[in-house]
Amino acid sequence: MRHVFAFLITATLFAQTAQAEDITMQPHHPYTGLWVTDDGHVRHELLPSGRYIEARGTRERAYEGRYEVSGQHIEYWDDTGFTADGDFVDADTLHHGGMVLRRR
Incomplete structure (x- = not known):
């Protein structure tokens, strides 16, 4: 039981460290905010x-x-390990996975 507890603590600290590193890796860009498909589903x-x-x-x-x-x-x-990508066509349009999302 003691080893399981130690493993859980180590895994939690690793996840928190990885998340903190992710935050510092992203440079500033103009695309932050909400992007929505025309039907609002995604x-x-x-x-x-x-x-x-x-x-x-x-x-x-x-x-x-x-x-x-x-x-x-x-x-x-x-x-979960899934990867995807997309392209911003202009300041208000994102093409991603066969979908068109617009800035809201």
Whole structure:
């Protein structure tokens, strides 16, 4: 039992450290904020910390993880290991996974 407890503490500290490193890795960019498909089904919130939250339908936290923007390209790394990317077409339009999201 003692080893399990020590493992859980170590895993928690590692996750917190990784998350803190993610925050410092994201440079400032103009695309933070909420991005939504025209039907409102998919919603991406790009946080200034370099983290994102994706809502789908009634699932407010369907996916979340970190992201990085390089120029007009965005890369996503979900906390479960899933990866995705997209491109900002202009200041108000994001193409991602066959979807078009607009700034709100």
